[in-house]
Amino acid sequence: MTYDETTHAHLRAQVADQALGILDGRGRAELLAHVEQCPECADELESLTAAADALVRLAPGHEPPVGFESRAVDQMRAASPGHARRRAPLLAAVAASVLVAFGLGWTAHVASSRPTTRVAAGQVAERDLAGSGHTVGAAYVYTGSPSWMFITVSLPGAPSAVRCTVVTTSGHRHVVGTFALASGRGVWGAPLPVSFTSVRSIELATANGTVVARLANGAWSDASGGSPRAGAIHPSA
Amino acid sequence: MASSDEESAVAFVRRYQRRVFGLAAGILADRAAAEDVAQEALLRAWKHAPVFDARRGSVENWVLTITRNLSIDALRKQRSTPTDPDELVALARASVGPSTEDAAAAHMIGAPLIEALDSIPPEQRRAVLLASLYGRTAQEISDAEGIPLGTAKTRIRAGLLKLRDTLEDRAEELR
Numbered sequence: 001m002t003y004d005e006t007t008h009a010h011l012r013a014q015v016a017d018q019a020l021g022i023l024d025g026r027g028r029a030e031l032l033a034h035v036e037q038c039p040e041c042a043d044e045l046e047s048l049t050a051a052a053d054a055l056v057r058l059a060p061g062h063e064p065p066v067g068f069e070s071r072a073v074d075q076m077r078a079a080s081p082g083h084a085r086r087r088a089p090l091l092a093a094v095a096a097s098v099l100v101a102f103g104l105g106w107t108a109h110v111a112s113s114r115p116t117t118r119v120a121a122g123q124v125a126e127r128d129l130a131g132s133g134h135t136v137g138a139a140y141v142y143t144g145s146p147s148w149m150f151i152t153v154s155l156p157g158a159p160s161a162v163r164c165t166v167v168t169t170s171g172h173r174h175v176v177g178t179f180a181l182a183s184g185r186g187v188w189g190a191p192l193p194v195s196f197t198s199v200r201s202i203e204l205a206t207a208n209g210t211v212v213a214r215l216a217n218g219a220w221s222d223a224s225g226g227s228p229r230a231g232a233i234h235p236s237a
Numbered sequence: 238m239a240s241s242d243e244e245s246a247v248a249f250v251r252r253y254q255r256r257v258f259g260l261a262a263g264i265l266a267d268r269a270a271a272e273d274v275a276q277e278a279l280l281r282a283w284k285h286a287p288v289f290d291a292r293r294g295s296v297e298n299w300v301l302t303i304t305r306n307l308s309i310d311a312l313r314k315q316r317s318t319p320t321d322p323d324e325l326v327a328l329a330r331a332s333v334g335p336s337t338e339d340a341a342a343a344h345m346i347g348a349p350l351i352e353a354l355d356s357i358p359p360e361q362r363r364a365v366l367l368a369s370l371y372g373r374t375a376q377e378i379s380d381a382e383g384i385p386l387g388t389a390k391t392r393i394r395a396g397l398l399k400l401r402d403t404l405e406d407r408a409e410e411l412r
Contacts, residue, residue, distance in 0.1 A: 013390075013394065016393055016394040016397045016398070017368075017375065017390075017393065017394075019397065020365070020368040020369050020393065020397065021306075021368075021369075021372065022368050022372065022373070022374045022375070022393075024374075047401055047405070048397055048398070048401055050401070050404075051397060051400045051401035051404055052365075052369050052397060053294065053298060053302060054298075054350055054400075054404060055350070055365075055366065055369045055370060055400075056260060056298060056301035056302055056304070056305045056370070057297075057298070057301065057347065057350060058263075058325065058326070058329045058347075058350060058351075058354075058366075058370070059259045059260040059262075059263030059264070059325060059328070059329060060259050060263070060328060060329055060332035060347070061255035061256045061258075061259040062255060062258050062259035062262050062263070063255060063258075064254050064255070064258035064272060064275060065268065065272055068254060068258065068272060068275070068276070069247070069250050069251065069254060071276060072246075072250045072254065072275075072276050072279050072280070073243070073246050073247055073250055075276060075279075075280045076246045076250075076279075076280060076283050077243065077246070079280060079283075079284055080242065
């Protein structure tokens with residue numbers, strides 16, 4: 001042993017604090033250095049940590065709010081590496097261009113190293129656009145006043161333009177405009193014709209009325225009344 | 238996200254969401270804050286699943302430990318009033334019964350844990366829970382409970398030692 005009994009006794013009294021995660025940094029460093037040399041304290045730390053860890057099982061399970069599952073999975077999808085790589089450059093460019101085009105004084109900061117756009121007020125909510133059972137793009141809505149939306153979409157085989165329609169919770173349909181696609185790809189922004197809370201769906205359709213993409217996972221205003229969850233772009237605090 | 242990954246993500250959330258949300262809500266006493274914490278805990282566990290070491294315990298304990306840590310962070314940031322630890326124990330005690338949905342898990346894990354906690358003097362149990370689930374230091378417990386710092390330290394240590402010994406005795410009996 002390379003420590004004296006006084007040190008051992010002093011540090012032994014700290015083992016419970018370490019097991020419970022409340023020892024400060026300096027104390028933790030001293031104790032862990034001691035534990036490396038003292039099998040007795042190492043065993044004590046291991047057994048007390050196991051007891052402390054068991055306490056996380058104390059609280060009974062509880063049903064989370066409606067929509068929790070889909071929001072959790074949405075977050076996982078947004079955090080997947082392929083998702084971030086696919087959307088980051090496009091999203092940053094679109095967000096910046098929309099902000100500049102509207103000239104409403106919002107400040108935008110597009111970080112080159114992260115797939116993140118910061119907006120001065122309000123929130124930006126994201127939902128996938130689905131077509132033929134697949135994710136074909138994304139819709140982003142700025143929830144401040146006035147609200148705006150922007151769309152990124154990739155529809156191989158689609159015609160050279162699609163009509164974008166916002167469908168409200170009361171069933172009214174508002175045509176936002178017709179937007180060009182290049183090789184099936186398109187990016188555009190436009191003022192939202194209704195409050196974002198009344199948006200039930202956003203649809204993209206060809207000239208003959210065939211819907212080729214629509215909002216996945218329902219509207220932003222879910223049944224729990226929860227606020228929209230920002231996806232790949234986040235509002236500043 | 239590939240469809241197989243999406244199915245795995247859904248299965249992962251469905252498996253742990255009740256326990257994760259239950260722990261966050263049990264600590265924070267604020268459903269909105271608990272939802273944020275639970276969402277973040279599941280996301281972090283999902284992202285870091287490739288580095289999970291099964292030798293260090295169950296996945297559920299790992300996910301719940303992440304939840305506990307995030308709940309403590311939320312308490313520190315928001316300075317909201319959490320659930321009183323005595324109420325949390327009472328809630329857990331009430332949930333351990335044959336009629337609960339978690340009956341099997343409760344009898345395997347919850348009941349022995351509650352019995353072990355009940356074997357600890359109330360003031361020691363409270364100190365251990367304040368430290369473990371709420372991240373309170375001995376000094377903070379001393380201030381909050383109006384007791385000398387030395388007494389707070391003694392309660393934390395004696396309570397955790399007793400909890401450890403009782404849980405180990407119970408595990409030995411079941412072998």
